[in-house]
Amino acid sequence: MPRLRRLRMTRWPRPTRRGVVLVLVGVVLFAVALFLDRRDLIFLALIGVALPLVALAFVALRRMSLHVSRAFSPSVVSAGGTARVSLLVTNTGRRSTDSARWRDISPFAAGDDASGPVPALGRHTGGSRGGDDTVELSYSIDLTRRGVFGVGPVAVTMSDPFGLATFDRAFGEAHDIIVTPRVSVLGGPRGGAAAIDGALQERLRQTMPNSDELIAREYRHGDPLRRVNWPATARHGELMVRQEEQRSNPGARLIIDTSMSGHHRHSVFEHADRSGHVDAGFERVVEMAASVGAHLLRSGFRLEVSETGPSILEPSVERTRGGLFGDSPTEFAMPGGDAELLESLAHLPTPTDRTDRRDAHDDDPRSAVRTPLRVTRTPGFAVLADIDLDEADALAALGVGFEPAVAFVLSTVGEEARERLAASGWTCVPLGYAQDLESVWESVDVSSGVVSNGR
Numbered sequence: 001m002p003r004l005r006r007l008r009m010t011r012w013p014r015p016t017r018r019g020v021v022l023v024l025v026g027v028v029l030f031a032v033a034l035f036l037d038r039r040d041l042i043f044l045a046l047i048g049v050a051l052p053l054v055a056l057a058f059v060a061l062r063r064m065s066l067h068v069s070r071a072f073s074p075s076v077v078s079a080g081g082t083a084r085v086s087l088l089v090t091n092t093g094r095r096s097t098d099s100a101r102w103r104d105i106s107p108f109a110a111g112d113d114a115s116g117p118v119p120a121l122g123r124h125t126g127g128s129r130g131g132d133d134t135v136e137l138s139y140s141i142d143l144t145r146r147g148v149f150g151v152g153p154v155a156v157t158m159s160d161p162f163g164l165a166t167f168d169r170a171f172g173e174a175h176d177i178i179v180t181p182r183v184s185v186l187g188g189p190r191g192g193a194a195a196i197d198g199a200l201q202e203r204l205r206q207t208m209p210n211s212d213e214l215i216a217r218e219y220r221h222g223d224p225l226r227r228v229n230w231p232a233t234a235r236h237g238e239l240m241v242r243q244e245e246q247r248s249n250p251g252a253r254l255i256i257d258t259s260m261s262g263h264h265r266h267s268v269f270e271h272a273d274r275s276g277h278v279d280a281g282f283e284r285v286v287e288m289a290a291s292v293g294a295h296l297l298r299s300g301f302r303l304e305v306s307e308t309g310p311s312i313l314e315p316s317v318e319r320t321r322g323g324l325f326g327d328s329p330t331e332f333a334m335p336g337g338d339a340e341l342l343e344s345l346a347h348l349p350t351p352t353d354r355t356d357r358r359d360a361h362d363d364d365p366r367s368a369v370r371t372p373l374r375v376t377r378t379p380g381f382a383v384l385a386d387i388d389l390d391e392a393d394a395l396a397a398l399g400v401g402f403e404p405a406v407a408f409v410l411s412t413v414g415e416e417a418r419e420r421l422a423a424s425g426w427t428c429v430p431l432g433y434a435q436d437l438e439s440v441w442e443s444v445d446v447s448s449g450v451v452s453n454g455r
Contacts, residue, residue, distance in 0.1 A: 012167075013059045019052035019164035026050075055164035064100075065093035068154045068172030076178045076343060079146045083177060085114075087137040087154065091121035101157045105174075106141055107149050114139045118156060143179045146286060148347055150174035180342035181283075181290040184437035187299075216240040252301040253402065255323065255382040256289045258282075259309035260351045261391065279350045281385045281410055284433055288408050289383045290345050291437050294338045301379070303337065304329035305344075308391055313344045324394035377403035383431070384409045392417035396424035406444060 015023070026048025033041035066089055073084045085104065091097050103115035122132035141151070152174040159166045216232035219239035232240040260282065289305075297303050305313060306323025313330040321327050332341045380402025382395060399405045399421070407421055408431040418428050429444045 013056045013165050014167070015052050015056065015165050016159070016163055018162075019055060022048050022164065023052050051162070052164045055160040055162060058160045059158050059165050059167040062098075062158060062167075063093070064091075064097050064156065064158065064169065064171075066090065066097075066156065066171040067092050068152075070104075070152060070172065070175045072151075072175070072177050076180060076339070076346075077143050078180050078342075079143060079182045081143055081179075083141050083143060085139055085141055085151065089118065089121075089135050089137060089154070089171075090124070091133040092124050094123055096123050097121045098158070100159070102137065103155050103157075104139065104151065105153060105155060106151045108141055108143060108145075114141070141177075143177070146179050146181045146283060146346055148176050148178050150176055178343055178346050180346045181287045183294050183342065184287075184291040184441075186291055186295040186438055186441040216242065250301055250378065251304055252296045252379040253304045253306065253329065253381070253398075254289060254293050254296070255306045255308070255380070255384075255395065255398075256348075257285055257382070257384040257387055257391075258307040258312065258348060258351070259322065259391075260386040261308070261388045280433060281412060282350050284410065284431065285383045285385045286345055286348060288431060288437055288440070290342055291441075292381050292383065292408075293332070293341050293345075295441075296379070296381075297332060297334050297338045297341065300334075303332045303341065305332065305341070306330075308387065312348050322391075324391055324398070377401055379403065380405045382407040382426070384413050386410070386412045387414075387417055389414075389417060389420070392420045395426065396420050399424045399426050408440065 026045045028045075029041050029048060030045035033039065033045055068090075069088045071086045071088075073086065075083075077083045085106075087104065089102075097118075097120055099120045100118045101115065102118045106114060116137070118137075119135055121135060124133050125131055143149075153170040153172045155168050155170055157166050157168050216229045216236075217240065219228070219241050223241045227241040229240045229242045293303055293305065306327070306329045307313065308322050308324055310320040310322060311327055311330065323329055330344070332338075332344075378401065380399065384407055387395070395407070402425075405426045406429060407426045408429045409418060409421075410431050410433075422428055427444055429440060431440055
């Protein structure tokens with residue numbers, strides 16, 4: 001998960017530039033008064049030093065009691081999008097408040113509209129929203145990275161009437177906003193995409209034949225005429241109606257490299273975003289996985305997602321070995337499965353932020369995955385950044401149960417791992433850091449098992 005910019009709040013009141021200048025003037029006047037023996041200047045010097053001290057005490061003792069509520073519109077945003085943050089600030093104290101300045105703490109750049117003046121608020125009356133004890137504030141925030149980020153609290157800067165001292169106080173709590181990965185629309189009429197989508201549609205037809213053959217039954221007394229299945233009636237020579245029961249969609253498997261446990265990890269980090277400590281290779285994997293997963297779900301498949309590392313999508317104390325070594329996959333299905341998948345991927349931490357690791361010395365559970373779990377082969381897709389040879393062998397064992405079996409691999413995947421995948425029937429498709437994902441999808445022809453445009 002990208003690291004957040006932490007709130008820097010001073011624990012003590014601090015003088016403003018005006019207050020510091022006034023203290024310096026007082027010190028200079030005091031020195032001049034002693035040098036010239038001018039007692040009248042000593043009085044002015046003491047005023048210059050005392051006023052900022054009184055101002056510091058004033059802002060430290062001045063209390064404000066505010067309640068802050070925050071709402072995002074929308075509450076879930078795709079990376080690169082914009083959300084509107086609405087703040088409702090209510091004075092809950094018995095006294096009115098003076099004017100102050102506010103700023104909302106955010107890990108993203110929000111511009112100048114994320115701060116501004118807070119007008120003086122009247123004493124709390126307990127009435128309906130919109131009284132003089134309440135003010136509504138709002139600003140826009142640009143969400144550039146995938147993740148779950150805390151926005152808040154609101155920092156209110158109070159000052160004395162002369163502007164000699166300020167004190168920051170935090171009100172409210174941080175609220176999470178979910179930033180999902182970018183999703184590219186896959187599939188098209190040209191290139192390898194037609195071959196991939198053609199194979200997927202053929203798998204759908206094999207699993208879900210003509211609906212007239214599956215959901216028609218004989219007419220029973222009381223069945224409404226609107227449910228009469230006329231094509232089936234013509235074929236069977238008797239009145240047939242449509243069944244109400246629904247069949248489950250065929251399954252597809254998506255495998256995401258979340259552990260990046262190969263020997264080339266240093267190469268991936270060369271592409272890291274230094275300012276945000278974001279592993280660009282892992283983010284590329286997540287973005288491709290989101291696009292492929294959403295495409296499969298919207299095409300009519302029930303999606304099973306496996307992680308190479310301990311499960312984050314559906315964490316459990318029993319799911320720490322990884323999806324290639326015995327952990328059950330996380331399932332998603334329509335309606336709503338695409339949104340649920342994207343929100344789950346938003347919670348994936350980057351490998352540099354993860355503390356959990358699959359134990360290489362566990363009892364070897366790979367015999368369970370070397371045997372195909374299904375009689376009917378299902379579509380299988382893997383998005384890989386840096387797997388080790390054990391994971392390559394586990395993927396090779398799973399590949400016999402997939403048709404098609406397509407692995408999108410970054411350049412940091414070792415050559416030997418690629419060879420083992422290709423020998424077991426996987427079609428390995430190069431995935432570039434700056435490459436358009438739709439062109440990556442179009443670059444593979446699963447019917448021939450070759451890539452038409454490697455980069």
